[in-house]
Amino acid sequence: MTGPVFDADGYTLDDDVAARQFVVLNDTPLGEGTETDLLETNQVARGLAELIIASRTTAPFTLAVDAAWGMGKSSLLRTLEKRLAAEPAVSVVWFNAWTSGAASALEGLIKSVLLRFDRNLIRRAVRSVTGRAHLVGLLRGTALLVGSAFGIGKVVNELWQALAVDARSRNQLKGVLRDLFTTWIAKGDRTGGQRLLVVFVDDLDRCAGERVVEVCEAIKLYLDVPGVVFVLACDQTVLWRAVQDSAGNGEPARAVEYLEKIVQINYRIPPPSTVLAAQLVDGYLRQSETANLFDSSMRNMIVDRTGRNPRRIKRLINSFVLEYHLDRSWDDFGPENLVKLVLLQHFYPAFYGLMADPRELEPVQEFLAYQKFHGMVRQGAYQDPERWRQLFLAKGIRPPERTPSADELSTHLRELEHELPDEFPVLAADRDFVELVKSLNRSLGPDQFRLLLRKPLTGGPAHSPFLPPAPQHLAESPLVHSPRVPLAETSDPARLPGFRVLWIDDHPGSNRRLIDHLTRLGAVVTTAVNHTAALAAFEETAFSIVLSDLTHGADPEKGLTDLAHYREHGIYHGPVIFCSGKASPEIPDRAARLGALGPTNDENEIMRWISLVASGTLSPPLPPDEAS
Known part of the structure; x- marks a missing residue:
């Protein structure tokens, strides 16, 4: 026989627990870096890629990939980017509006585009700019010419500084860019195909209103030139509010009209089907090595109560993994019971609050007794009186007689519900909840429950993985x-x-x-x-x-x-x-x-x-x- 197994912190583990190392899921877009396509985005990406390539002669235009927080916008963009990058005449640029280091979104986006061109084209643009005395002085022109002998990054920086020096020079920026793109398209691809530049803009809906407007202005005022297609990942509802707030006029119609000028095509990502959502949950559980802790009822609960949102599903699983790794004494109660507590905390925060409230003596036992009586009244079958009779007595209510009528039972039920938490009637009708509580009750005795609930979980209802993080002004x-x-x-x-x-x-x-x-x-x-x-x-x-x-x-x-x-x-x-x-x-x-x-x-x-x-x-x- 082998001796006891210890983890790095000195906790004793049995072989089964020691073999399990639950893994946190990162926020990498679905399938990126792997062959796994958990949401089957390849088919949609293929269709969008075919549409963009077939419409290259009508560029410029903008396609918005529209979905709520966490619904897979970035994942679809990454899949689409791979498909388009494989096309011989297509070049791609990725710009994250939220994490871009540039103080100005306009500067960051335009520089990202310019860096995609080869050095000879940028040098030609430099010569064009230095030939316009009203755009740039002798010293700036000399700096551009000297810079062009070095890396393209320095040339692009100098070119931007020359063109963005004042409002007059910025007015000439679109002309410079149009000439640049016209020359680039005319050269064609090695295969003779017409060139196309696809610019992916991610996380635009995470930005402040001013930055959203900056990106929109860059697209409409400066980069609305032949050969360019923009693909935006955004929640258009959030985008609409940002534009509306930035304008300061509070008129919804103007915000809608503004966005309609920017976006010509809108693809709304639909919620995953039940089958796909179940496939997604199973995939995440395998990746996190927690699959053996979740039965079919718990998996269905995750599908139903996360809104089938990939990021919310990840955060729920990560809540358990974090809690387990922070306090390995949860092994005393079993990780499978910790999972159930996490589900209760996040999906049923009001009831979890009752469980954790020291003023509430036996909320689980009270609920199960009530649920038994509730079911009996609904079915009209008088049975198993001892359990719920004690509940009546504990609440100071006269329990039903031994052979009550249906009307008398309904009256007693209303009296009992008046003394119980308001959530109980709705929870009693929730099969997933009832099964979860019964399962937890079977696993733990009353004394264990009391010990368990003295160990508060680190995540609370405010950080629930089935809801996106509240904006700062709401989180306060x-x-x-x-x-x-x-x-x-x-x-x-x-x-x-x-x-x-x-x-x-x-x-x-x-x-x-x-x-x-x-x-x-x-x-x-x-x-x-x-x-x-x-x-x-x-x-x-x-x-x-x-x-x-x-x-x-x-x-x-x-x-x-x-x-x-x-x-x-x-x-x-x-x-x-x-x-x-x-x-x-x-x-x-x-x-x-x-x-x-x-x-x-x-x-x-x-x-x-x-x-x-x-x-x-x-x-x-x-x-x-x-x-x-």
Whole structure:
């Protein structure tokens, strides 16, 4: 027999654990540096490459690869770049607008393009510039001619300095570039093909508004010349807001018109299919060597609750890997249980908060007892009374008689739910959640649970991998950081100037606290007490988001019915949150099919969603027909 195995820090490991070294996933675009195409981007890249090559005679034009944060824009660009670079008459340039070291995006982009030309062409441009006395003085001309004897980088720097010295010389920049490209195209390729330069601009939507506008101006004012195609990776919603904010006029129509002048073709990356998303999760689990910790239910949960977003999936897996490597004493509880805790923390932060709250004695046992009683009432079958009877007694409620009627059971259920956390009814209808909690409960006894929850995880709901990182002005808000902090205790909240909210509820007074909070943040809140009032409001205002109760009057599903009407008749297609704490099990699925979030009555959850929608980092789920 072999002796004990120790890691570098002196922890004793069994052979199985010692053999496992979980690996962090980096942010490298999918498939880059490997033969793996986890999202099958090759087919799309092939089609886009064929389109660009076939349209080379109509260049210049700009193609936008449009998708939300983390949905694979860079991956598609890298695949497309490889295909085009393999074409004999095509040259490619890669410019990262976010990480470019140049203080000016205009300077960085134009220099990146100039560096792609051979030295002889740049020398010809230098001679053209030095021959124009109004562009450059004798000393500058001498520096250019001397510089041209050295590396092309120095020549390009000198050329830029000469042309960017003042507004008058910059006006001549496009002419110099047009002459340069005309000469380059006329020379042709060795095979006789017409030359084409494809410029890839990545991470534009991560930039500040001023830098976005600089890049757009470089494309439209200076590089709008024959033989050039631009491919932009961007979330056009974020881009649109950046242009709008930079202009300072707040007029959406002008921002849209501006971008339409820049972008002629827009390809929107669709969400991965269920099969592709499952393939992606499996691939990441294999790469991180964590595949044996995730069963099929957990994998399905990741697919469903990350929005099938590649970067969010990576961050979830990395959360576990980080936690495990930072504290190897998690081996005492088993890495498979740590994975379950991470899933609970990130996908069900409110319930995880109950588990970690020292004031809550037995949230897991309470939930499982409630779930048992809830299922019994729904099925109309009286069974296994001992477990949930104790729950009634613990809450100070008289338990049902031995042979209660269906109506009596429903009454008892309502009484019990009044004493339990608001999340319980919705969670009881969530099969993935119930199975996850049951699995964790089977693995650990009550004493182990108490020990486990004294070890707080390093990542919290604010850093959840199923949501993109909040922008800085939102990240400072306690509303985004903790679903457990009362609204009244928050300070320095995220601002929502000009954000227009329609709140549909036949009892608007019950929403007064949150309405006042939104108003303090700068939002404009309109209330409608019924369907007719909502229709009138839609005619007058373009709303940023709609909040709606599910129950209006005696109809428990009126909110769903009305939203279906708005969608079907094209009245409103924007984000919707259903604000309700009581809902039947099928309501979340029906809401999702209408492209709505919720239902929830957690005010901080509502504010978190509103903040993320306002910042453009969260979009509501599309109805299945549109998503396909």
